[in-house]
Amino acid sequence: MKHVDPKRAKRAALILALAAGLVLAFANRGQFSQQALQAWLAAAGWWAPILFIALYAAGTVLFLPGSVLTLAAGALFGVLPGALYSLTGATLGAVLAFLAARHLAGGWVAQKTGGRLKQLIEGVEAEGWRFVAFVRLVPLFPFNVVNYALGLTRIPLGSYALASAVCMLPGALAYAWLGHAGRAALTGDADAIRNGLLALAAAAALMFLPRLIRQFKAGLMITPEMLRALQAEGSIAVIDVREARDFDGETGHVPGALNLPLGELDQRIDELNPWRKDGVVLICRTQVRSGQAARLLARQGFSGLRVVRGGMLAWRELGYPADWTSATTENAGATDRA
Structure with a gap:
């Protein structure tokens, strides 16, 4: 039966x-x-x-x-x-x-x-x-x-x-x-x-x-759980807009994230061209700088931008793993893909 x-x-x-x-x-x-x-x-x-x-x-x-x-x-x-x-x-x-x-x-x-x-x-x-x-x-x-x-x-x-x-x-x-x-x-x-x-x-x-x-206009607010799901699907870029010392600091960063500090974003915006349409997720320590970055990218014609609610603090509170690898390696990866 x-x-x-x-x-x-x-x-x-x-x-x-x-x-x-x-x-x-x-x-x-x-x-x-x-x-x-x-x-x-x-x-x-x-x-x-x-x-x-x-x-x-x-x-x-x-x-x-x-x-x-x-x-x-x-x-x-x-x-x-x-x-x-x-x-x-x-x-x-x-x-x-x-x-x-x-x-x-x-x-x-x-x-x-x-x-x-x-x-x-x-x-x-x-x-x-x-x-x-x-x-x-x-x-x-x-x-x-x-x-x-x-x-x-x-x-x-x-x-x-x-x-x-x-x-x-x-x-x-x-x-x-x-x-x-x-x-x-x-x-x-x-x-x-x-x-x-x-x-x-x-x-x-x-x-x-x-x-x-x-x-x-400035990016949908998503949770860390949503970010994990998007990463599993692939074809997105997680951009951490903190300074390099914070990127490799005590909170670490999301595995696979690229470090493009907010102050350098204007000059390095071409590195994000492969993800200009619906492919950029922004994160910082909380969500303040990532929100500013989303508005900057929206003015440059980027669409489908997403900002991680609560930033790395929320990511770590949920017990998700974080990397402390060199920001230089991540930036090199971004340049190779551009």
Whole structure:
């Protein structure tokens, strides 16, 4: 009898259960209304808040419209309790969808993605909670889709959950207030609430986009783990922009790195021509000088630049090996390849 891998069997069962839930949810989507929800919860008595939170979480995973749930919460429970219950359910559902994507498809996506898509994912991962906050505050991004999409990145679960909860609070309060105000006030107040949320989104975009643009122009921030993966793939140059004494100093340097000090980079930029397109990873002791080097290279037409977050200090904290070989040897290697 053929042996069945328990992990694969469990994953297959979860995928089937999720698929069945999605089919069921879409088949009954027409019956999902604020009036029906309010009638059902009103009959639940003391269990209504718990049932509502569970339903909101399940609805988030199954792509049911969250606005209907939040409006109903305001009408049934009041503004503040309704917003709290909605926020709890939405956060729980967002976490469940995030985990489902990460454990059911994350490994496959990591193997299949490459090129620009991989760069985009790395950029999102480098921004971490800031990116989560941005997509939660800007209502242009579909809430249910974003939950699954972010699960395919390596953003930490804690950062994802906390940023989601905090940045979904304004929307939860707004929609709970609308639901509490009732149908009579809905027509007159909906535009004001919507405009307020759009203003908040615009403010978030103004705060976030300049940083994002600078990040893409001056180099994506990557972790030491990402650098190890890139080195395993080959075809990149790891450029350490510290002085030679630091390159061979107490922290050592990344094995295979080339030493091009920041002060000499302008004069020796031709040595990096083989990696002008998507091939340069910059590192220093922390990330200050490597960030400066990335901006300098970006002005010279280099693209796909990446900067190691935390630099050599982060590399060593993770226990990764470091070399203390002569910088002269590394520089000679760079010249030979140019």
